[in-house]
Amino acid sequence: MTITETLSSGITIVELCGTIDASTAPELQRHQAISDPTQTIVIDLARLDFLDSSGLGAIIGAARRKEESGANMLLSCMNQKVRRVFDITGTVRLFHIFDETAAAIDYATTLRKSQ
Amino acid sequence: MKTLIAIKEADCAWMRETLPDTHPLLAPLCNKPFVEYLIDFAILAGCREIRLLSDGPLSQIEEYCSNGSRWGIELTYSNLHPSDEEQELLRKNRKFCDTGRTIILSGYNFIDYDKTLDYRSLASIDSAGAIASCPGGSITLAGPPEPSLTDQPLPPVGLTPVDDLKSYCRIAMTTLETGSSRYVLPGYGGEPGCAIGRNVTISKTAQIHKPASIGNNVRILPGAVIGPSAIIGSNVIIDKGSTIKESIILDNTYIGEQLEIEGRIASKNTLIDPESGVTLAMQDPHLLAGINGGATALVLWRKIVHALAAALLLLLLSIPFAILYPLLRLRGKWQDGHSIPNAGLAESIASALSLDRYPLLPGVLTGRLAIIGSRTHENRAANHAGTDCRPAVFSYAETEAWAATESDAAIVERYHALHSTPLGDIGMTIQALINRIHYRNPT
Secondary structure, X not given: OEEEEEEEOOEEEEEEEEEEOOOOHHHHHHOHHHHOOXXXXXXXXXXXXXXXXXXXXXXXXXXXXXXXXXXXXXXXXXXXXXXXXXXXXXXXXXXXXXXXXXXXXXXXXXXXXXX | OEEEEEEOHHHHHHHHHHOXXXXXXXXXXXXXEHHHHHHHHHHHOOOOEEEEEEOOOOHHHHHHHOOOHHHOOEEEEEEOOOOOOHHHHHHHOHHHHOOOOEEEEEOOEEEEOOOOOOOHHHHOOOOOEEEEEEOOEEEEEEOOOOOOOOOOOOOOOEEEEOOOHHHHHHHHHHHHHHHHHOOOOOOEOOOOOEEXXXXXXXXXXXXXXXXXXXXXXXXXXXXXXXXXXXXXXXXXXXXXXXXXXXXXXXXXXXXXXXXXXXXXXXXXXXXXXXXXXXXXXXOOOOOEEEOOOOOHHHHHHHHHHHXXXXXXXXXXXXXXXXHHHHHHHHOOOOOOOOOOOOOOHHHHHHHHOOHHHHHHHHHHHOOOOEEEEEEOOXXXXXXHOOOOOXXXXXXXXXXXXXXXXXXXXHHHHHHHHHHOOHHHHHHHHHHHHHHHHHHHOOO
């Protein structure tokens, strides 16, 4: 798994590439932008090939902590394989999902201004 | 022009309770999945790209609709948040909506369209906003207008919320009465008001009164009366003498003999009154029951299991048959296709071992017969033609002590033909063998 972090309009974009499973999920949990509960981020999933339950658990856990402290985790560019995992686990209701990262950044900016 | 179809779980939670195994978008409305009406309207409006959005699971819809190629469109899927309004939907699907005109169909609503009218003028209407709305949702135009594809003015578009069983039933009946003159409906119809699907068997003495819609793989047995205003789903059996009037029989349902169903929805073993919402789960499977889908794999598995059981019986009974058959033949006690009389010791042994059925066992190996099913050796097969008839060496009726008369036996056979499992058949074959000893040699 590769984690690439960029900044756009003051919003952190975390791009996940490759595979997230039991062996790589801890690395995802330790990532600063993801683990920081006060930071609103956009996770770009376009290049994520595989996501298992441990990876999904890491994403949901981080999103819950952010939500509790008033921040957000937005998901963008989810491919069909990854979307299927969210779909069958019924976790789609927990996230705001965008089909392009720029729209997610705009949304995150709006949320930040309204807070 | 593109279409976003947005359905929230909260809008159709009541349908989830009624049909827990079916996604609300796949709930049949006059034998056509609900989602297809929405897709039809989008196509009539000139859309070739449609995205389905939901805050619930979409896998069942994806499996049914796939990529939309069967409608000549591109169908994609995404998710929405339960709190999303139309503006959020557009924002979250910005790449899909692009810069052109988008129709948003939101809510679990029925669109009153007419397939003969041209709705492509939706693309060129100057002002964006709702063109039709109801308490459960709306049809909304978003994005800038596109060049006009038609000179026709926009025909009226109605929107009816499908928010309970009563409205569902009313819309289904209205659609049935309107028929294929307005909607694209499944089935073949030799005359208006009657549509019949594939692989439908209708007895000569059954009556069909218009309007009626009958799905695929349906059997309507002698004396049954269908309609007026009856919607029969797929994989349904209407047994002898039953009447279905102003009712909806959903898929995979067995309606027993001499039942009168009027103004009801029947789904497997549940009978629902759409007016009051009262449901009644029938405990007697001979009256109302669910039907397991006849998967090809199950048919093959059943044949293999039956063939193995037949091979075992052939092996075990080969020596008694080799000894007793010539003996009984010589004494004139053996008649092909008839039971062996309990006249002496040899006859009693042959009868207890069911040797009269031994010559039929090779038929199971060739797949011509089943090890257990409907009886063939007493010329009853002619009365049992159809998908629930399984000509066999032993009869399901022989496993039941109470099935003494012909009609009792027919009920038992029909029930087990629809509900039995391949491994369950082996247990029932053993039961039939034991019963034959018991009833032939009562002591």
